Amino acid sequence: MTVDFRRVIRPVAIGTIALLTEYALLGTQQFANALTLGAIYALIALGYTMVYGIVELINFAHGDIFMVGSFLAMWIMTTLLGLSGPVTNLLNLVGLLSIVMFATMVGMGFIGMFIERFAYRPLRHAPRLAPLITAIGVSFILQNIISSLFGPSPVNVPQIVPLDKFAFMGGKIGYLNVFMVVLAVVLMIALQLFVGRTRLGRAMRSTAQDREAAELMGVDINQTIAITFFIAAALAGAGGVIQGLYFGSIKFDLGFFVGLKAFTAAVLGGIGNTTGAAIGGFIIAFVEVYATVLGYTQWSEVAVFTVLILVLVFRPSGLLGQQLGERA
Amino acid sequence: MTAAIVDPPPGGDLILQARKVTKAFGGLIAVREVDLEIPRGAIISLIGPNGAGKTTFFNVIAGILDPTSGVVELGGRRMVARPVRAWLEPVTWVLPAVIIGALGVLAYQASPTAGGLIVLLALIGLIAMLLAAIVRPTWYRVLLERFGVFKSARPNEMVRAGIGRTFQNIRLFANMTALENVQVGMHLKMKSNAADALLSTPRARAEETASVASALRYLELVGLKGRGDQAARNLPYGDQRRLEVARALASEPALVLLDEPTAGMNPRETREMTELIGRLRRDLGLSFLLIEHDMKVVMGISDRVTVLDHGECIAEGTPDEVRRNPRVIEAYLGKPPE
Amino acid sequence: MTTATSKRLPSPWGRLRARAHDHRSLTILAGWAIVASVLPVIVMIPPLSTFQPESLWIDGFANAGVFILLAMGLNVVVGLAGLLDLGYAAFFAIGSYAYAFGASPFTNLQIPFWPMLLVGAVVAATLGILLGAPTLRLRGDYLAIVTLGFGEIVPAVFLNASAFTLGTNGIGGIYKPEVFGFQFTLENPVPYYVAMVAILAITMVFLYRLQGSRLGRAWMAIREDELAAASSGINTITTKLLAFALGASTAGLAGVFATSKLTFVGPGQFGFQVSFTVLAMVVLGGMGNIWGVATGAFVIYTIQAVLLKELNQFFAVLHVPILQSIDFVQYQYLLYGVALVAMMLLRPEGLFPSSRRRQELHATSEDVADVPPPTEALGA
């Protein structure tokens, strides 16, 4: 019974409450902005939380993987598909988008696996901080590769989705915003199903629970971890795609801060808990946007982390994280 | 399920009293309404098949787990019970600061200086409350009482109250030497603080040498003479158990909780351990609560035995009474003890 | 605590170590005296001398000292107490601004240098407590993100509370130290060098004493097994808090010194890069080993601030064919990343691991930044 409550009712409850409060405080227009931003944070936060859940590593390079994803998508759109402006024909648009999305996600997935294989796996039995430092190193490397390939100044992304808007409940919502949120939600549900229903998903969960035991049960740890990194990076890639489409301009160093906020979201939701990560992402975005609405943009980061600290003081394992005895 | 009150041994008052202790993890109830009383100077054994909830009960007494219900008293003082309104405590830390801070932000619009000062005030208030929460001065306790907040004693407070313990799955400081492990056990008995250490005052140095000396004594006591310099992780299994006992004794407890002290020991080591326990009770007047599977040990040294099965106390009494108790025999699958 | 063993070693080296151990404080002071007098000589030898004139090396060493100080402080938190702190730069910032407030035209105060060192340390420690008190109950990684957040908050506050900090303009024209009537100048780095070495030596003496004290043991005990430590009577929260405060105060010292030397402080100087760099210094130097950490800090700072920036000149002077023509200045950041990864892959335990750490290397369960999952405690 309690288990059921933890698994289903609480997430739904918290999610709904959060969304309603957001809407009440922000109004349609800003609510749409917050949701769109939240979608991106959520997608990245999922990656953080999955990787952490399975190897207990704070993958600081994840934010930069997201950044690389946005550049990969940009490269595919401009160089491979030769796109420059909006695509008005809906069918073409859908086709192109799915191509870009698929290619980017797969590409990033392999990059993620590659990084895990060469930067993290050798250190799996080293003291915890060793892979952490490596992660920082990897993030430096990714940033510099990108900046030497595409230059240090902002790079444009062709906005192939027209920026048209439709009136909705007193606000003007862009189709793109809707697309982004829907996409994020779909991907999250897909992830849930994958982790919950498939054999690999079970392997992941068992590995996260107790690696040794899982190994004894015949789970291929290396493969499982590799796949986790693949999925995490793929999700970040998806985030990168919509980042480019929505903001239209990307920079080689946008990874860190977005990643930092996404990681905060993961912790806020209860690290290791995918649903929590998603909710956390939307909450962080909400806090940021609300700070802006109040006219304290420059304090938004402060606000975000203050919220985090407060939440952790009252719920030391995050909103949805299972309560481990913190008295020991 | 109440066990009969043990008749206090000569000059012995109750050192620990557990009443109706229940601990549930989610659905499953690991310990159900167990009563236990330990007179001063007594050796009480806790037996029962695996998964009977012995260690859980141990952890409740040691202040590691909060019971779902029931109370543990030390010398008549309520130490461990289900926390009441624990969530209120953080509120008391944050609330004042938040209120003052909000005022400050408002004032900031009017005059930055004033606002800033008020915010600063809020910060100071926050620091004060947080420190109070750690040092726990009387006024803070009173405040919590006001709010009806009760929190169980933390493990270290139980140690201060005179309970030392060992763990079923040995938990030594693996990368520290045996000597250091014992010295850590003396933590509460040592008075020198950070300042002493920084200036390495005579007091600190004297205490340090003294602690080394007595740590060596404890090591000798448990039979680890000359092993002081070895890293705990490199000691053989039996010695690690002994080292844990030494660490527990180093805090000069009145009551020692031993979780399977002879597990994995050969007969000779077991005998030595048994003798050690008896000797400690005789010489230092310590009381013991043991979890033990080796019936020889249990029957040999216990004053009284409590039998747990599926979290319930199914029998309590002297070794002989327990030995004959049909429910106990049944619990052990009719296999008669020894 | 290896007194006995080292005493038993027959070799002269062993006897020396035994001596060193019995008079550790003296040894450290002597060690620093030697280092401080040797360094200036070394840099007069080519190819080092080709990089830059001696005065600049000395100046560089004084700056490196700041990072050594930071690394030694963070080592208390991460290496000894096993708390993962990713926002260490915050305390550096607090120390720096403390000095800026205490001795600059901005506030029209001119509090002397030595007292300010103390003030900076105390202020930083106070804020360390402020941050630690609510958060040190958290498990390792939650603590990590909270500290990371704090590290972002503090500079943001200095940036945005412009009424008190001049915001993004930063506070300039800060007074240089004047010690016993002797005025430090920007032209002559030697006084800073000497002062830095003195501060370092004293700090290290203190840290070693702490490490060997009851408190130091408590820290290590918590790092090894928090539950067992608590069950041995250690108040884990206060002990961790002390580690936090101590680390913070060291960073405060570093901040005061750095600012007094730079005579300028702005919110841009304390980004996450600083925290990460210092953490890298601690890990690469070998957590828990004070000398090792100090060396690690020195090595990384030199790589970052001198070698990478001078690579071009280096290859040009040696006339290395291809390398000569590559513009390394723009790749130094990349090279730094590669260096981090490589060093970790090659020596995950750091360059100079403490004896303890080395034993621990292949034990995944002994997790420097993690409290053993309390499920252990559930047992039964």
Place this chain on the structure above:
Amino acid sequence: MKYGKLGALGAGALLVFSACSGTTATAAPGTSTAPGGSSAVAAGAWCVGGTVKIGTELPMSGGETANGAPTANGVKLAIKQQNAKGGVAGCKLDINVQDDALNGVHDPQTGAKNMQTLVADAAVMGVVGPFNSGVAKAEIPISNGAGLLMCSPANTNNGVTQPPEGDTYRKTNPTKISYIRTASPDSIQGPSAADYLYKDLGKTSVYIIDDTETFGVGVGDTFQAEFKKLGGNVVKRDSAPKSTTDYTPLFTAAAALNPQGVYLAGTTPTGMGLALKQGRTVSGLETVPFVGPDGVADLGPGGTQGATITIAGAASHDVYGTVGSAHDLADNTFTAAYTTEFGGAPGAYSAAAYACAQIIIASLDKASATATDLASAREGVRANAVNSANSFTTVLGSLNFDKYGDNVHPFISFYKVDMTLAGGKGDWTFVKQESFSDPNAQ
């Protein structure tokens, strides 16, 4: 090598040397010139080793490469052209590149160390830099003590030069200032933009967004003050750090207050280009004028399509910009030369850096007549450059500097984006220019 050849045609004897000086000027920063260079033309006795250097002190790595690298290129170009002309009084020029970025972020500590390095390099006659005012505040005390000239192509923060704050950086030699800058201080550029928006464009309400950087906040504040003084209404003022990726909420909130214009107080590298792009998409702001300082109107003097238009694309219409230099005096050959040399359009501050180099070269030329050794030459350069009697003809027009090192006759040129230019991509077109009196006159 192009210039090397041109120089050779001019003066055959120089072919060999100008070729190799060309390499040293563009590649391997901080190198000392290969020996033998001095033998090309007999240099004065003061010119020890036949080569003197111009230092650059800019952020060259990590996130700020975009700021530093093109700026340094301006200096490299000037040096190369000068060497092609045979150097200064027969003394060859070389460059000493210093990078004040640590971990990819400009760092005053590193800047100070670099300044010490440049001071210690006796051959350095003057320094072009720094890029960030914060770094300048850490460096000026050093250069002031050592009497080494710094010429910043980018600093505009009032406090760097103007008292009372400015004095705290010149404590060692209060009278012998060592720092000049080509850009007009915030106290001129901000207000002039305010005047333009209020008077010329007739907008009475404005929304200001700054990038929390020294430059952005500086112009933002001065703009705000002037706009209010004119009777305008500042509906909202926001500060968005350069880490911001989503400006939409900001503009959504501002649009609710119906501003008639927007002032982008910052630079395109710190997010203002993105802000423009996203701000346009917010309903209510589709057509209002966006005005920005020279960090937004990032055009080479020849008028090249800068990063802002590249980023904002179709959103660049109705965008106005101020640039802190004269337009009509601008030397249009610079852009062409730069593009041929480095195969790309100049950065926002390349020309200013080029101008700084020109000033140093001219001063050195003057000083070389009386100089006896490198030290006296260096002092001569400083003295000549800061002497307000000397006026220098540069790519930015004629410059001379007052007692605090600010340009005596600051110009502000106004530009607007014309979307019909550059094949519909849009480009900056000159609108008008105003000259101002010395900001530090009284």
